[in-house]
Amino acid sequence: MLINKQFTLAMFPFILYGSTGCDDKSKYHVLTGERHTYYRITYNYPYDLGEDILFIYDAFYESLNPFDQQSTLSKVNNNKEVALDAIFIEAFNCSMELAEKTRGVFDPTCSPLINLWGFGFKNMEEPSDSLINEIMEYVGYNKVTLRNGFIEKKDSRIQLNFSAIGDGLSCDIIARYLDSKCVNDYMVDIGGEIVTKGKNGAGSDWSIGIIKPPKYLGIDKSSEFEIILRLAGKTAVATSGNYNNYRSQNGKRYGHTINPQTGYPANNRILSATVIASDCTTADAYATAIMAIETDKLDELLRTNGAMEYYIIYLDEQDNYCIKQSENMDRYV
Known part of the structure; x- marks a missing residue:
């Protein structure tokens, strides 16, 4: 876990939507509101699916909300015996796969570092190097496994947190539900992570x-807008940035993206990262990882997923805006 997206905060990178052109005869429905972050779900269907969608959305957070002591996640973190639900298992397996693929730049056990830097449950003073090193002893995705339906930890202090893929995964789950209802046209936007299909x-x-x-x-x-993306077919998009969530301590400003390999907030001059991938969970994780990676390792990270497209905004040494983008990103602009 690299970014404390928290369930009460949102990045809001996307604010322009294609006009729905709705009138009284339209079959397009818009479900909008806020649970732990904002959501806006637009879909073309003869009947209102809002109740079912909200049931799925609430079940998601009942499983994975780290701020709810009755959630499956909290019980796992408190080392209580708990039957793991399907949402938790999917989040865990996806996180482990993405942590392996990104070589640990994305890591769902990074929560203690997030809390240490004041982006989690409590605000903290700037931590010492020795305290960071102590916490790093129980941070690492390779120190926790899922075996026979139970989570096994190498250290009982290990804490899981799926917030860095939470919005993306919830988008995917709701999109799968809409697919199961044969909905051909929709946009699912949760906390700024988006899955679209059709028109x-x-x-x-x-x-x-x-x-x-x-x-x-x-x-x-x-x-102001940097670019406008036009999304054809089924597309998943996620954006990460530090500008809406940071802390000021001792005259320094720290972004909320923590590098789990160093234990410190990222310092790579990257301002935002937009990723298009086959699913929103992957896009969310990679957007986060890009924000956390050291500058000299960025190209190596990008090569670990040749199927994704990316648009990275960063500052050069003279504080000029610069762009790094994948070869085929232009087809979406």
Whole structure:
């Protein structure tokens, strides 16, 4: 776990939607509101599916919410015996696979470091090197396994947290439900992570805007679009950035993306990372990992998934905006 997205906070990188063109005769429905973050789900179907969608969404957080002591996740973290539900098992297996693929840059056991730097349950002072080293002893995805329906930890202090893929995975689960109902046109947007399929109500491809991030944490505001993406077919998109969640301590500003390999907030001059992948869970994890990786290891990370597209905004040494993007990203712009 690299980013404390928290269930009460959202990055809001996407704020432009293709017009639905809805009227009284339209079959397009819009379900919008806020649970632990904002959600907006637009779909073309003869009947209202809102009750079913919210049931799925609530079940997701009943399983994975780290702030609910009755959730499956909290019981696992407190070393209580608990029957693991299907959502928890999927989150765990996806996280382990993505941690392995990113070579530990994405890590679902990073929660103690997130809390240490003040992005979790409590605000903390800047930690000492010795304290970081102590906590690193029980951080690492290779120190926890799922065996015979139970979580086995090499150290009882290990804490799991799936917030870095939470919005992406919930998008995928709701999109799968819509697919099962043979819904051909929809946009699922949860906390800024998005899955689209088909067309909007105007018969056009779905369009989303990617905000141009501010250069400096807590000083500038995000107000203009960097690019507009046009999404055809079924597409999953996630964006990560530090500009909406940071801490100020001892005159320093720290972004909320923690590098689990070092134990410190990332310092790579990357402002935001947008990833398009086959599923939103993967896109979410890689967007997070890109924000956390050391600069000299970025290209190595990007090569671990040749199927994804990416659009990375960063600052050069003169604080000029620069772009690093995949070869086929232009087809979405």
